[in-house]
Amino acid sequence: MSESRLDRFPLGARVRLSDLAVDPYPTFAELREAEPVTWVPEIERWFLTRRDDILAVLRNPDLFTTDAPSTIRDMFGVHMMTTEGPAQIRYKRKCLPPFHASRLRSASLPALTAEVERLVATLRAGGRHAGEVRTTVARPVALHSVLSVLGIPLSEAARVNDWYEHFARALANFAGDPDLHAAGKGAADAFGRALEPILEELERDPDGSLLSDLVCDHVDPLTAEEIRSNALIILFGGIETTESMIANAIWALLSHPEQLETARSSREALDLAIEETLRWEPAVQSAARHATRDTEIRGVPIAQGEVVHCMLGAANRDPAHFEDPDRFDVTRPNAGDHLSFAVGRHFCLGAPLARLETRVVLETLWERCSGLRLDPDRPTAPHGYEFRKPATLWVEWKV
Numbered sequence: 042m043s044e045s046r047l048d049r050f051p052l053g054a055r056v057r058l059s060d061l062a063v064d065p066y067p068t069f070a071e072l073r074e075a076e077p078v079t080w081v082p083e084i085e086r087w088f089l090t091r092r093d094d095i096l097a098v099l100r101n102p103d104l105f106t107t108d109a110p111s112t113i114r115d116m117f118g119v120h121m122m123t124t125e126g127p128a129q130i131r132y133k134r135k136c137l138p139p140f141h142a143s144r145l146r147s148a149s150l151p152a153l154t155a156e157v158e159r160l161v162a163t164l165r166a167g168g169r170h171a172g173e174v175r176t177t178v179a180r181p182v183a184l185h186s187v188l189s190v191l192g193i194p195l196s197e198a199a200r201v202n203d204w205y206e207h208f209a210r211a212l213a214n215f216a217g218d219p220d221l222h223a224a225g226k227g228a229a230d231a232f233g234r235a236l237e238p239i240l241e242e243l244e245r246d247p248d249g250s251l252l253s254d255l256v257c258d259h260v261d262p263l264t265a266e267e268i269r270s271n272a273l274i275i276l277f278g279g280i281e282t283t284e285s286m287i288a289n290a291i292w293a294l295l296s297h298p299e300q301l302e303t304a305r306s307s308r309e310a311l312d313l314a315i316e317e318t319l320r321w322e323p324a325v326q327s328a329a330r331h332a333t334r335d336t337e338i339r340g341v342p343i344a345q346g347e348v349v350h351c352m353l354g355a356a357n358r359d360p361a362h363f364e365d366p367d368r369f370d371v372t373r374p375n376a377g378d379h380l381s382f383a384v385g386r387h388f389c390l391g392a393p394l395a396r397l398e399t400r401v402v403l404e405t406l407w408e409r410c411s412g413l414r415l416d417p418d419r420p421t422a423p424h425g426y427e428f429r430k431p432a433t434l435w436v437e438w439k440v
Contacts, residue, residue: 046080053079053088058215061426065326066367069355078341084215086329086348087338090355092362092380094338098330098351100385102126105330105349107387116211116225117277118270122387129386132271135263139190139251142393148249149186153398156185157405165409171416171437174406175430179287180280182398187279190394191272192243192250193236200235201276204228208277213427232276233269240268251275275390282382283395285324285430287402289423292431293318293369294403295415300371305407314371315399319357320379321369322423324430326354328383354429356380410438 047054052072056079061068072079073090081088089095098105102125114123121132138144160181164172184198193201211225236252243253255268263271294304294314304314328351332343343349357379358366370376382389389395406413415421416435423429 047082050076050079052076053081056081056083056088058083058426061326062424065352065354065426066358069352069358070367073355073359078338081350086215086350087341087343088350088352089338090352090359092356092359095328095351095353095356095380096384098338098349099328099380099383099387102386104333104336106333107330109331109346111329111331112214112222112225113212113274116208116222116229117273118229118266120267120270120274121390122274125386131261132263132267133386133390135255135258135261136251136271136275136390138254140390140393145393145397149190149394150397150401152189153182153186153401154405157182157401158409161405161409165438168440170440171435173433173435174291175284175288175432175434178402178406179284179291179434182287182402183280183283186283186394186398187276187391190251190279191275192248192252193239193276197235201232201280204232205277205280208273209281209428212277213425215427229273232273236269236272237265240265278389279391279394281428282324282389282391283398285423285428286319286395287399288430288434289322289324290315290318290399290403291406291436292415292421292423292434293322294371295413295436297369297371298414300369304371310371311400311403312396313373313376315396315403316376316379317369317371317373319381320363320373320376321357322429323354323357323379323381324428325381326425326427326429327352328387351380353380353383406436410436412439414438 053076056068069090072088077091077094079088089098106125107123108125111123121129160178164177184202185195188195188198207224207228210221214221240252240256244256247253247257252272255263294301304311330349332345332347332349334345336343360366362378382392413436416437419435421431421433423431
């Protein structure tokens with residue numbers, strides 16, 4: 042790194058991923074005010090922290106692209122998140138139908154509701170009045186839903202869960218640990234091998250799932266590798282984003298018990314409260330883009346090939362758009378303006394499903410676990426600089 046960058050971006054030079062993992066928001070506020078475009082030498086990337094700048098980058102895929110060498114491309118291959126233009130549009134269009142709201146209500150909601158009811162009943166079994174809900178409810182719900190949408194047998198859940206853990210560590214591996222990268226790539230390869238007989242079975246006996254539709258498409262078919270790569274990113278996003286979103290929503294709402302009654306007052310109030318949890322504590326903290334040519338942001342030169350990290354958590358607390366942004370407010374009228382699912386062509390495919398899963402889990406927990414609250418003897422909070430969620434989330438309720 043040149044001496045001039047050290048001198049020009051002193052705040053960026055002090056950014057440490059370990060600090061962001063604990064609480065990124067004070068650092069984001071400082072950067073947003075004094076160095077909204079800054080160089081972070083620990084990971085040799087640019088950080089953007091103002092909402093308008095982030096929107097401009099995410100809406101300009103010709104200048105700031107995902108179509109470049111990256112960890113996620115090396116691990117998963119070329120898919121809807123690592124390409125642009127006609128190929129990206131084609132991949133996304135082919136994978137979008139199961140995630141339409143109308144199809145989710147008719148095809149996914151009954152099974153989702155039954156699974157959540159089962160998990161919460163298990164949580165309460167034996168007259169228990171306390172339990173840990175991230176690993177016993179949020180993760181299994183996310184796994185069940187994404188496997189069902191894809192058409193992967195639920196009997197594969199344990200193996201998929203193991204592979205996912207390797208994916209998550211590898212994709213958050215900004216320090217470049219070769220062992221973490223190799224483990225993630227090995228897990229992706231193992232998934233690809235396991236997928237082959239599943240696709241063969243779905244071609245013989247279609248079941249209306251996404252993989253079934255893709256493998257039976259003989260008009261404009263994707264290759265086996267394209268199906269694998271896009272299935273991998275849907276699988277990872279469907280677990281990571283949703284599990285964390287559910288856990289963060291439970292934590293945020295139970296951390297503000299004075300707002301629970303308002304959030305529970307109607308379906309519309311709950312939906313707005315969920316948007317506020319997405320704004321206030323997003324599961325995914327950044328969206329990376331690669332500069333396709335030399336350019337500038339706020340007069341700061343960005344060289345071709347350099348990586349710009351759009352800090353979504355910082356954009357969601359930009360006081361230029363959100364009044365009193367550090368305050369959690371389930372009645373915030375513009376909470377839905379958050380960027381937690383990104384924006385533009387790469388807006389999260391599974392956002393409608395993630396919202397639906399979160400609402401069903403919250404409604405079921407409130408209905409089945411009277412007096413639900415955080416366990417004061419086992420406090421927790423979201424953690425992580427790239428993917429944020431509580432390590433554990435212990436709650437208790439009335440017997």
